[in-house]
Amino acid sequence: MTIRDVMQILDAELICGEQLLDTEVHTACGADMMSDVLAFVKDQSVLLTGLINPQVVRTADMMDMRCIVFVRGKVPEEQVTELAVERDIVLLKTPLRMFTACGRLYEKGLRGGC
Amino acid sequence: MPPLTFTYQVPGDDFTRAGEASGQLKRTLKKIGFNADVIRRVSIAMYEAEINMVIHANGGEIEAQVSPEKIEIWFRDQGPGIPDISLAMKEGYSTAPDNVRSLGFGAGMGLPNIKKYSDTLEIDTELGVGTTLHVIINAE
Numbered sequence: 001m002t003i004r005d006v007m008q009i010l011d012a013e014l015i016c017g018e019q020l021l022d023t024e025v026h027t028a029c030g031a032d033m034m035s036d037v038l039a040f041v042k043d044q045s046v047l048l049t050g051l052i053n054p055q056v057v058r059t060a061d062m063m064d065m066r067c068i069v070f071v072r073g074k075v076p077e078e079q080v081t082e083l084a085v086e087r088d089i090v091l092l093k094t095p096l097r098m099f100t101a102c103g104r105l106y107e108k109g110l111r112g113g114c
Numbered sequence: 115m116p117p118l119t120f121t122y123q124v125p126g127d128d129f130t131r132a133g134e135a136s137g138q139l140k141r142t143l144k145k146i147g148f149n150a151d152v153i154r155r156v157s158i159a160m161y162e163a164e165i166n167m168v169i170h171a172n173g174g175e176i177e178a179q180v181s182p183e184k185i186e187i188w189f190r191d192q193g194p195g196i197p198d199i200s201l202a203m204k205e206g207y208s209t210a211p212d213n214v215r216s217l218g219f220g221a222g223m224g225l226p227n228i229k230k231y232s233d234t235l236e237i238d239t240e241l242g243v244g245t246t247l248h249v250i251i252n253a254e
Contacts, residue, residue, distance in 0.1 A: 033219075033221050034219055035162075035218070035219055035220070035221035035222075035223035035224065035227070036221060036223065038162060038223070038227055039223045039227050039230070051217070055133060055165075055217055055218060055219065056218065058132075058136075058161065059133075059161075059218070061137060062136065062140065062154070062161050064150065064154065079130070
């Protein structure tokens, strides 16, 4: 699916990265612990998280992830968005909670990847 | 050809900027044309070490030497030192404060992750003086 599909499936709003919405994504990871993302994630392109600090964007960047979805309606500060724009990472926000957001994406074919 | 050397100062007082040096080296390695797997291993190891410097040692200095065969990095800090290295290497063991945990770090995965993604990890530490991590990642 594309990031645009992810956005529709999660009833999400775009925060930044409109030009990248047609990027294909196949795998995702849901985590609030960035150390675990760095330890266990391989080749995932979407990160779902309830954290909204700049380290989320930096972690995604290190792992070559293309899209971050903030769950539970959280909105990051401007500096986080600026960093994501600089690193070519799409930011989305959804009112859904983590479990439901992951479940919806899984149901539509997105996988954990490892 | 001598290796290319890059040095970075890591400020100790601003957690939001931790990872800036890792991001810079990552983009440099990309431009040079290293393969994606090597770049990711360097990025993760360096990012974890950089975060550690900020959390535990009030920042420090990073020196990276890049050659076609390997990427060699020294992380030097003047922090409190590591009292028990084998304990610090244990997955899940952490001495990070709560405010760091609330940012998604301090899960006790830093040093284990650095070891996991590097080919060589040497730790030279002295209590009250500081710590130097020497990391080598082979590119071939």
